[in-house]
Every structure is written in C-alpha cells, then in structure tokens.
Amino acid sequence: MTRFQCADCEHQHTTATACPRCRQVRGQVEVCRSHGARHVARCGPCRTLARSQTGL
Ligand SMILES: [Zn+2]
Ligand SMILES: [Zn+2]
Numbered sequence: 001m002t003r004f005q006c007a008d009c010e011h012q013h014t015t016a017t018a019c020p021r022c023r024q025v026r027g028q029v030e031v032c033r034s035h036g037a038r039h040v041a042r043c044g045p046c047r048t049l050a051r052s053q054t055g056l
Pocket of ligand 2: 032033034035039040043044045046
C-alpha cells in the first residue's frame with residue numbers, strides 16, 4: 001500500500017488527499033519504500049512517483 005507523509009506534521013498515513021491528523025491538504029509526500037519520504041533523483045520508484053504526482 002502506498003504511504004504518505006505530511007510535510008506539515010511529519011505524520012505518516014495512507015490518505016492521499018489530506019493528512020488525517022492536521023487535515024493539511026497540501027504537502028502530502030509519497031513515502032518511498034527504500035529510503036522514506038525524501039525523494040532521491042536516482043531512485044527509480046521516486047521517478048515514477050514524481051511523474052505520477054506532476055501528472056505527466
Ligand atoms: Zn499533518
Ligand atoms: Zn525512492
């Protein structure tokens with residue numbers, strides 16, 4: 001299951017639309033399985049996530 005981390009309170013959750021704790025809609029970052037929420041440019045999964053998030 002895809003997990004997300006709130007950039008506001010750093011709470012990890014599975015809700016893509018908003019943080020269940022602080023209800024922050026923006027700043028929900030997908031958590032990479034290999035290294036966490038911080039995206040790495042060389043990471044394959046991160047590229048896929050970034051692509052899906054930008055809608056390209
Ligand atoms: Zn939050
Ligand atoms: Zn990654």
